[in-house]
Amino acid sequence: MVPCQTHVLLKWQEHFNSSWAAEDSVQTTRRQGAAELYNKLLHYKEVVTLAQPVQELVGPRLPDFECESSASAEKEEYLSSLLHSQRWLAHRMLTQTSYTLGLHHRLVVLQRIYYALHSKYHDKFRMQLPSQSTDSGTECGQLELASEPCLPGGLSKVKSGTDVLIEMGVRTGLSLLFSLLQQNWRYTASVHPESVLCNDVLATASSVLTSLPPLSLANENKIPSVGLDCLAQVADFLKKTSVSSGTGGPDPTGRKLALELLLGLAMQRGSLKFLLEWVEVALAASMSSCSTLSSSSSSPSTQQPAVVGFDVIHQTLFQMRQYLGFRGDSVNTQVLNKDADGLCRLSQAALSLFEEICNLASYCLCSCSTDAAAPGTDSDTVMVYVWGSNSSHQLAEGTLEKILLPKLTQGFSDAQ
Known part of the structure; x- marks a missing residue:
């Protein structure tokens, strides 16, 4: 799960990384394109909306009726609570405008695309060690193991x-x-x-x-x-x-x-x-x-x-x-x-x-x-292997929501 500032829960699915890495981020510049990609996230259940809290919108409590006038401290507290509720109400109304919703869609979609690109292409590489020698006559330094290949740009994988x-x-x-x-x-x-x-x-x-x-x-x-x-x-x-x-x-x-x-x-x-x-x-x-x-001098019976x-x-x-x-x-x-x-x-x-x-x-x-x-x-007879999302039990593999490795299944017959 990925933390998010708005009232949604981000649950990136790793098996969708290839699909999102192929998406064009320029599409998010248009409000309609960003909305379509955001609906795709909702369809894949990678974005789950949460109920917004209502405690901030609850108005301040009025003081009990008294014959005597309220003290100045109570009046200040009442006014502060009222202003706080008004501020949260204004914030709630601003988040429901079309501009704010479009901006939220763009940010979430871009975050998903960049996460997919990072996981697919850059996550397995790390930065080069600062202490690594650069004048050793090789591109990857003297301490590099023979089994590790040189990466583009002079980077090498750091081993623990x-x-x-x-x-x-x-x-x-x-x-x-x-x-x-x-x-x-x-x-x-x-x-x-x-x-x-x-x-x-x-x-x-x-x-x-x-x-x-x-x-x-x-x-x-x-x-x-x-x-x-x-x-x-x-x-x-x-x-x-x-x-x-x-x-x-x-x-x-x-x-x-x-x-x-x-x-x-x-x-x-x-x-x-x-x-x-x-x-x-x-x-x-x-x-x-x-x-x-042909070169052996022994009998043919002993050679084969x-x-x-x-x-x-x-x-x-x-x-x-x-x-x-x-x-x-x-x-x-x-x-x-x-x-x-x-x-x-x-x-x-x-x-x-x-x-x-x-x-x-x-x-x-x-x-x-x-x-x-x-x-x-x-x-x-053809053997069928299944993998991927099984959230709706479409793969007929019990209660597993996601199958990471290909698994032999008996749920399909006459496959071609």
């Missing part, structure tokens, strides 16, 4: 002590974990090949990632900077693990788990960039495996090409079609061959995923160019 401690703990923890896993690979390769700690860690991470709701990591605005940095470090480690081969590196099972975990992260982030990166890593890992096989789980790839392709609302049968020319162990070649999986991306892109272009789908086609 708690943020620095959390980032330091996370960074050192990830570095320690990666070092232990690499050390375990080198140890198991020479002493205990049957006991690989890294495979257990990667399998546990994959199971945790699978249990998350779809697209849990898609909204990067909700992820702090240290979280994005951790995702980048984990992805870089998994890429190096997937393409590494030879003595002292991960075994084929470890590379397979790393590829599957990297693919799961790409699906959770919901961006084409990460899916294409996985295709690139998968092809590089397949080529590295082929090079190792790069593989990945068939069910993982098949489920990924199915989810991509499902989330996009794809209707119909797949037209992929790449056929995944499943072996007795439930695995498929990594090169085939990468090409199948890339072909599926191209097919879905073509489907999106075709669906956007037509106004309606062709009649007579059977529609698959």
Whole structure:
């Protein structure tokens, strides 16, 4: 809630900030335009009118009837109370004039627009530290951390002590974990090949990632900077693990788990960039495996090409079609061959995923160019996610007035 000088209560709704930031403030220069925007605030219940107090308008009490004349002090008090009531009555009448109402509408609307602009574009930035060095040879000073980008105008984000401690703990923890896993690979390769700690860690991470709701990591605005940095470090480690081969590196099972975990992260982030990166890593890992096989002097029975789980790839392709609302049968020319162990070649999986991306892109272009789908086609089950205002229960989600994150709902059927 925002304090206001007049008898209204301002309750800015955060999910309307984008709409108000797009409004033209020049419209408030006209009385009609300001009134329309103010009515919009009333409609969205961002401005709630309050009953004005009437205590100030109550006239002064007359002294009791007495035979003797009142004292001068009582007369002064009576006159002061009468003047006070007259002043409040004049103030009340002035606030009801068209000029005052128009000015009030302009001020409230401008306050709402500026609040939306501040929250959307400027709230996450702070001023530069006064003690920061400007002659260090870089635009953002010497003390800036490598993970924080330089902002326009020479400004940088200021971190608190708690943020620095959390980032330091996370960074050192990830570095320690990666070092232990690499050390375990080198140890198991020479002493205990049957006991690989890294495979257990990667399998546990994959199971945790699978249990998350779809697209849990898609909204990067909700992820702090240290979280994005951790995702980048984990992805870089998994890429190096997937393409590494030879003595002292991960075994084929470890590379397979790393590829599957990297693919799961790409699906959770919901961006084409990460899916294409996985295709690139998968092809590089397949080529590295082929090079190792050709240069290896051991028997072919002990060597095997790069593989990945068939069910993982098949489920990924199915989810991509499902989330996009794809209707119909797949037209992929790449056929995944499943072996007795439930695995498929990594090169085939990468090409199948890339072909599926191209097919879905073509489907999106075709669906956007037509106004309606062709009649007579059977529609698959479509999952509906809702978010936003639920003040009138229009989203059929119980008593929640506002849903900040997308939530899977069962209240809609036959959605297209």
